[in-house]
Amino acid sequence: MTKKKPKPFPKPPDAVEIASLTPEGRGLAQVDGKSVFLHGALPGERVRFRYTRLRKDRAEGTVEEVLRAAPERVPTPCPHADICGGCSLQHLDPAAQIRWKQEMLERVLAETGQVRPERRLPPLIAAPWGYRRxxxxxxxxxxxxxxxxxxxxxxxxxxxxxxxxxxxxxxxxxxxxxxxxxxxxxxxxxxxxxxxxxxxGEGPxxxxxxxxxxxxxxxxxxxxxxxxxxxxxxxxxxxxxxxxxxxxxxxxDLYYDLPGADVRLYFQPTDFTQVNPGLNRMMVEQALVLLAPRSDERILDLFCGLGNFTLPIARRAAEVLGVEGDPGLVARARTNAEHNGITNARFVAADLYARSDPQPWASQRFHKALLDPPRSGALQVLELLPAIGVGRILYVSCYPATLARDADRLVNGLGYRLRAVGMLDMFPHTAHLEAMAVFERG
Missing domain, CATH: 2.40.50.1070 (OB fold (Dihydrolipoamide Acetyltransferase, E2P))
Known part of the structure; x- marks a missing residue:
């Protein structure tokens, strides 16, 4: 039995107008009432393209020629930018990338989460090249x-x-x-x-x-x-x-330093650590300012990893409890506390997504909490926070859709206010968007 050849793509129109940029960083055009998502296109441009995928309700393609360029378009310094999936926005001016990510973050919060921040934090921006470790x-x-x-x-x-x-x-x-x-x-x-x-890390x-x-x-x-x-x-x-x-x-030995907190963290090659150490240092310093831990406060750090936020917070708080689902990371966090001479940070291993009997730590009282969840967000632990007395929450997000969903629950369901939100440019030249948000009760 011979394999059927795929149908050839139809001939695209001579040119299309790009209306907007999608959350994935592609230009959006309309062809015969169908949305077409084009890699390499920017809003306001007129381009020629070729199809790369067709579906009943949408199509995908890539730009072949830019007939009218947007003012924000810049030459791509990488010769592989047209084929490599590592970056998607090299053709967009870096300052414009930041503006677009800020607008995207606020749009997702407003449309998906039905929340608006009381103020916008300045974006955190580090070196745009050579940043991935x-x-x-x-x-x-x-x-x-x-x-x-x-x-x-x-x-x-x-x-x-x-x-x-x-x-x-x-x-x-x-x-x-x-x-x-x-x-x-x-x-x-x-x-x-x-x-x-x-x-x-810092060395090898x-x-x-x-x-x-x-x-x-x-x-x-x-x-x-x-x-x-x-x-x-x-x-x-x-x-x-x-x-x-x-x-x-x-x-x-692999390690990285957080000089502002006088902390050094050791890690194993496949442990989760932030890919961009320059941005991570800025992120931790901003977290300390926004969370503002005091020497008489107990702080809860959920999804704490190997102590990236926990140990800097412990330098300023009375006590910090870090909770993490990966026992290996918990072991490394404890070792890191010992290496840094920090005695007021404790770590426990617990599945924060499990709906089982509450752990002993979940019935204790805390003044403030930091959440740094994976892409799936932190919805399962939100109900716990007001019950244990948490008045301020600092939420570090790597996925705006789940941040918006969780912000909806915190603000519209649990009585917190979204005091501030800001964009973190952890992955320059990509559409990946991270954020930091501050919630307070009352």
């Missing part, structure tokens, strides 16, 4: 090209983008993408390495190779020699996170 890169040996590719996925496909360098990664890795690909290409297991995970950089079979002695020697020359440390991962091991002599 955590990343997962795909690896694939491509027989047709006769070599191994290392990089992010191509936009909208499962293929690895053919990168020579990456300017959003820290230069230790970003400037060596091609060299790393050539290194892997010379290994006996080059077709058995699907992924590299980059992890870097670790590259964790996900391996489907062990490297040979010659492979290990090649990796070690390359690492010593370039300042990289190679680990291998044969299964789950518990199988990660450094190659002989390659093990290092």
């Amino acid at each position: 955590k990343a997962r890169l795909g690896v694939r040996y491509v027989a047709k090209k006769g070599r191994t590719l290392v990089g992010f996925r191509e936009r909208g496909t499962s293929y690895i983008a053919d990168l020579r360098r990456c300017d959003i990664l820290h230069p230790t890795v970003g400037e060596r993408i091609e060299a790393i690909a050539k290194l892997l290409d010379g290994l006996s297991i080059r077709q058995r390495i699907p992924q590299i995970e980059m992890a870097m 950089c670790v590259l964790v190779l996900r391996v489907l079979e062990p490297p040979s002695a010659r492979d290990v020697a090649r990796l070690t020699d390359f690492g010593e020359t370039c300042g990289l440390h190679f680990y291998v991962q044969a299964g789950g996170a518990e199988t990660i091991r450094p190659l002989l002599g390659q093990g290092v």
Whole structure:
């Protein structure tokens, strides 16, 4: 039985007008009453495009030619910007990216959450290039090209983008993408390495190779020699996170500093840490200002991770309790407290999404709370906060839709006010939007 060929895409119109920018950073146009989402288009532009996907009610495409450019359009410095899925907004002026993200945040809060902040916080902005110190890169040996590719996925496909360098990664890795690909290409297991995970703090950089079979002695020697020359440390991962091991002599301590709080945090290569350390330092400092912990207050830190906010808060509060669902992160948080000589921070492991019997900590009293949930938000713990006396909540969000949903519950259901909200530019040149919001009772 022969496989049916897919239908060819229809011929697009000669040109379309771009009405707005979608939350994913694509230009929105209308063609015969159907919404068309175009990568590389900006509001106010007139463009020619080609289709990349068709559905009954919508279509997707990419810009082929800009006939009338928006004033905010800038040249893309990266030669891979048109194909790589790592960035989506390099063609938009950085200042305009910030304005758009602020407007998007307030629109989502108003439309989805039915809330408006009493004031807007200034956006937090750090270096726009070389900022990523955590990343997962795909690896694939491509027989047709006769070599191994290392990089992010191509936009909208499962293929690895053919990168020579990456300017959003820290230069230790970003400037060596091609060299790393050539290194892997010379290994006996080059077709058995699907992924590299980059992890870097203030000092050394670790590259964790996900391996489907062990490297040979010659492979290990090649990796070690390359690492010593370039300042990289190679680990291998044969299964789950518990199988990660450094190659002989390659093990290092990973850590990052929060100078404003006199805190150093140690972490493992696959632990969750913020990808942008410069922005993270600014975020922690702003959190301390907005939460304003006092020496007579007990603070609750939910989804605390390895203590990124907990330990700086402990420097100023009477006591802080950090709650986290990952027992490994809880263990690291306790160790970090010991390393920093902090004795007024406690950590417990608990599933904050479980609807089971309440934990002992959930019946204690706290003056303030910090929430730093994953994309799924914090809806399951919101009802607890007024019951245990929390008067002020600082909510750090990595996904505006769940922030808006939770803000709706806090303001319109539990009697808090949305005192302030601000955008955090954790991922420049992407549509990813993070935020910080302050809620108060009464």
